[in-house]
Amino acid sequence: MNHVSCAAASSITAAVLLLCAPGVMAKSSDKPADADAGPWTVIKHIDLVYPYVLRGATTTYGNGAPLGNAGADAPESDGLALQWGIDFVNKNGWSFGYFGSSINYSYKQLGRSYDDRSITDFQRAKSVENDFYGAYSGSIAGDLGYTLGMTGYYYINGVHSNALETKAGLTYGPFALNAQTLLNDVVWGNRGDTYWSLVFTQPLPYDLTFTGTLGAYTYRKEGTYLGTTDTKLGVACAGDESFVVNGCFVGNRPVGSAFRHLTLALSGPIPSTPVTWNVAVIVGGDNRFGIKQDTKVAGAISVGF
Secondary structure, three states: OOOOOOOOOOOOOOOOHHHHOOOOOOHHHHOOOOOOOOOEEEEEEEEEEEOEOEOOEOOOOOOOOOOOHHHOOOOOEOOOEEEEEEEEEEOOOEEEEEEEEEOOOOHHHHHHHHHOOOOOOOOOOOOEEEEEEEEEEEEEEOOEEEEEEEEEEEEEOEOOOOEEEEEEEEEEOOEEEEEEEEOOOEOOEOOOOEEEEEEEEEEOHHHOEEEEEEEEEEOOOOOOOEEOEEOOOOEEOOOOEEEEOOOEEEOOOOOOEEEEEEEEEEEEEOOOOOEEEEEEEEEEOEOOOOOEOOOEEEEEEEEEO
8 A cells, every 4th residue: 555655655654755755866866977877866775664654544444443453454554664665767757666565464364354254363464565666757848847657566465455556747846746546446445546645845954855745535435345335245335334345334434535644744864874864744634434534743764775
């Protein structure tokens, strides 16, 4: 459920914002290039993140009371998460990359629970997220630019969780507006769900960087694993219930759109080291069932090499 990748930009909260924020990653290529450097810039990183929050979902993905990681619920990790990645950025506009992260529950067990309702242990065979992405960025006129890309999500220890997502974005100076649309039904989303993000990035004195992100969603209300019908049994949920992967549960009904989060982040380097830090305040919005998310503080330590 993606995440911190520079191209996917889905988990800008508590991530490697110094590397991935629009306009910041490009600093590597702003330096005078060596004659033999070639057209590609390579960015590698290993990170410790606490907690791992996906697109502002600090509290629950469900339609009622939060279940915590023991119940395969938000956030992706309520403890320390290990993350890593590599990005290849071409001076002609092409970029490719990979991002990985540990998760504190099992998408394998969660996905299997759609077919086998006896499954209740979601801490066995915890998942590892893998995002593979590519994009092309170009100029329209002056400071106005665009980005078109695709992200593939593959989960080690995952069932009904792998997905493809398109990305289309506009950039203007320090601003970036992105739309990321899911192309298939998975346990964490419905085909057609679109995550909208408006990102503002501003370099500050002392090599600090401020990043502000507004995130919102437009949802497809009905899908295979999320909606108002138990698609496995072919039974409609009651009027006060919603279907969430493995059953109809009492609580809120699906919404068509929602403000997801406002994230205010500050990042910077630790002098004379390859280490950077990031602290983010995540002001929670609502999830796909209109459940209010808590406001939390998240942080990360990253090593670039």
